[in-house]
Amino acid sequence: MADEVILLDFWLSPFGSRIRIALAEKGIKYEYIEEDLRKNKSSLLLQMNPVHKKIPVLIHNGKPIAESLIAVQYIDEVWNDKSPLLPSDPYERSHARFWADYVDKKIYEVGRKLYTKKGEEQEAGKKELIEVFKLLEQELGDKTYFGGDKLGFVDIAFIPFYTWFKTYETFGNINIEKECPKILSWAKRCIKIESVSKSLPDQDKVYDFIVEIRKKLGIE
């Protein structure tokens, strides 16, 4: 039976990007369905993710998998014949899960403060984001990728946020390259990989979209 793989996603979403990268790494053909988050939620989305009503949702032979990191692990387990995304050693795997979870908990929400808040809240957000990046920089160490010499789970979890750096830097008035040069060089290595570069939105498009959002929210 031919595999039917669908990704319900929104071009901007760093979470959706993770799944796109994973699918590309494994060479899996899939149908991409764009869910326009500015419009009412589609019946497909509500049917496939009734609990959170959010993208991305991976649909494999009619069965939905929500939550990007869970979907990436699923992809790795089902298509286990090539390009492993998680390490084979259980301890290394738990290490990767921990750091991917750390990225998940810390970056999006904290980063959001930089372009939606002002004053003290924004300052606190800036400080926290830099701390998070510095910790990740420490974890990366001298490795080429978080996954070692190949792209791995943590790389996939983190790299989509690279397209948000311009947004964070402009609104947050921070210089990520200056604060965390290793993170920048890591990111540049990642985007040289085809499965990554073709899965990520353009940094300027992300920035323009956020400018629009801020206008709508009335943030000056």
Next chain:
Amino acid sequence: MTTNQEEVKLLGATGSPFVCRVQIALKLKEIEYKFVEENLVNKSELLLKYNPIYKKVPVFVHNDKPIIESLVILEYIDEIWKQNPILPSDPYQRSLARFWSKFIDDKIVLASSKSVFTIDEKEREKHIEESTEALQILENELKGKFFGGEEINFVDIAAVFIAFWIPLVQDIADLQLFTDEKFPKLYNWSQEFLNHPVVKQNLPPRDPLFAFFKARYDGLLAASK
């Protein structure tokens, strides 16, 4: 099945629902381990060394290698010790187990705690509403005796917080958040779960824990006056 006790250590605190999850999993697989009770007010050097990022328990140490975050620890334990598996072998079922455990962590644990430990009435109402909604979703999801079917699994273990901690803290605030009228299936599940032979012997003593939370609650009330 029995291992050299020195190789397997669990840094924990009696009363932590996250530590409890790990203890249940270890007991289910009959793994011998050394439990190190941590003083969370005065954290040990060992804890700070093994978990410098969050400085929290549980920390699971296997052959001197630390693993943190309870759900990550559960996956590790399941991968190393294959007897009495807690995660399904089918990838889709595994993704569902991971989804629901994450749901419990993201949507129920904090919201339900804040339903009790929040002074501002409007804020508290908001948390109660969130918790109720989340519990209802879980209620609708429960199909069998346990989330794992006939046997307890990853999700059941993650949900120990709902079975033991929510009833305990809601009593303190006289809150009727989790009741058998509101969530008959989930309530029934909680009774079956708490009576499971492995779970039963790994729950913390209720009275001292109640006293601990009551003191926190009273302290909160006093500070707001």
